[in-house]
Amino acid sequence: xxxxxxxxxxxxxxxxxxxxxxxxxxxxxxxxxxxxxxxxxxxxxxxxxxxxxxxxxxxxxxxxxxxxxxxxxxxxxxxxxxxxxxxxxxxxxxxxxxxxxxxxxxxxxxxxxxxxxxxxxxxxxxxxxxxxxxxxxxxxxxxxxxxxxxxxxxxxxxxxxxxxxxxxxxxxxxxxx
Amino acid sequence: xxxxxxxxxxxxxxxxxxxxxxxxxxxxxxxxxxxxxxxxxxxxxxxxxxxxxxxxxxxxxxxxxxxxxxxxxxxxxxxxxxxxxxxxxxxxxxxxxxxxxxxxxxxxxxxxxxxxxxxxxxxxxxxxxxxxxxxxxxxxxxxxxxxxxxxxxxxxxxxxxxxxxxxxxxxxxxxxx
Numbered sequence: 001x002x003x004x005x006x007x008x009x010x011x012x013x014x015x016x017x018x019x020x021x022x023x024x025x026x027x028x029x030x031x032x033x034x035x036x037x038x039x040x041x042x043x044x045x046x047x048x049x050x051x052x053x054x055x056x057x058x059x060x061x062x063x064x065x066x067x068x069x070x071x072x073x074x075x076x077x078x079x080x081x082x083x084x085x086x087x088x089x090x091x092x093x094x095x096x097x098x099x100x101x102x103x104x105x106x107x108x109x110x111x112x113x114x115x116x117x118x119x120x121x122x123x124x125x126x127x128x129x130x131x132x133x134x135x136x137x138x139x140x141x142x143x144x145x146x147x148x149x150x151x152x153x154x155x156x157x158x159x160x161x162x163x164x165x166x167x168x169x170x171x172x173x174x175x176x177x
Numbered sequence: 178x179x180x181x182x183x184x185x186x187x188x189x190x191x192x193x194x195x196x197x198x199x200x201x202x203x204x205x206x207x208x209x210x211x212x213x214x215x216x217x218x219x220x221x222x223x224x225x226x227x228x229x230x231x232x233x234x235x236x237x238x239x240x241x242x243x244x245x246x247x248x249x250x251x252x253x254x255x256x257x258x259x260x261x262x263x264x265x266x267x268x269x270x271x272x273x274x275x276x277x278x279x280x281x282x283x284x285x286x287x288x289x290x291x292x293x294x295x296x297x298x299x300x301x302x303x304x305x306x307x308x309x310x311x312x313x314x315x316x317x318x319x320x321x322x323x324x325x326x327x328x329x330x331x332x333x334x335x336x337x338x339x340x341x342x343x344x345x346x347x348x349x350x351x352x353x354x
Contacts, residue, residue: 098317128322132306132308139272140272
């Protein structure tokens with residue numbers, strides 16, 4: 001996080017960790033893989049996912065927005081997520097890992113809990129609004145969104161996510177399938 | 178665009194252009210400024226802005242989505258916008274120039290044409306969905322959004338932008354002001 005993805009070598013990481021760089025290579029196939037393993041938020045994820053996937057479907061959009069804001073607003077996780085997002089934008093291997101996290105681990109579980117048709121498109125639509133919220137609020141810091149309260153962001157964004165999850169998305173799926 | 182922002186020096190640009198680097202510094206205060214000047218889509222922008230700001234307000238969301246998709250889908254402008262977005266994520270000076278372009282030159286004109294209360298928040302909300310569409314469809318390439326037809330994306334995203342522009346966004350503005 002201090003030097004950025006490009007300016008950090010696996011050799012330097014091994015040196016700081018006091019191990020041989022062959023050992024790092026033994027556990028991680030690439031710098032991108034080590035990067036994701038180091039920066040992904042670890043332990044309470046499962047609780048969060050269980051919380052997300054439970055409860056009434058008609059307020060899933062709000063639950064998703066609140067979890068998202070609490071993760072990005074967290075003093076430890078927030079800067080990590082920001083670093084992952086910025087790096088993903090410029091490195092396809094990190095992008096693919098981030099896609100796997102956001103879509104595969106979070107949003108697809110949410111869609112499964114909602115049990116809707118056209119889940120892949122609904123999931124991608126939610127990802128688009130959430131990634132955009134991250135970019136505008138935490139990376140580009142577009143005001144007044146950057147300093148809006150969590151409740152204000154929920155009022156703005158939760159209806160969007162709710163429509164993407166359970167609302168009318170315009171017979172699109174038929175056209176795509 | 179070939180070497181990326183970090184690995185391109187003003188001196189190298191001056192050398193390729195066959196001028197003294199002092200001349201480049203005379204016209205551009207920083208590498209970020211030159212970067213934005215070189216990569217921003219130039220001539221037809223004014224036509225696009227006039228088109229965006231005209232026409233019925235109740236389909237402004239659709240117009241905005243279609244203009245966005247035609248810019249990002251353009252074989253010349255698309256890769257430029259992608260480069261600007263990726264670079265903006267990691268460089269605050271480029272981020273600030275991009276904010277100026279998207280919010281100051283495009284979305285604020287749209288909001289002015291719509292003539293709504295709470296314009297700054299509505300503009301920021303539109304920026305969040307559009308940035309997220311760019312990230313998910315063109316940078317992280319999340320399927321099926323990455324290969325959905327323009328009409329399908331319009332059906333998905335235009336109602337979101339329309340609500341952000343003219344719909345009920347939940348008495349948020351009062352809470353922020």
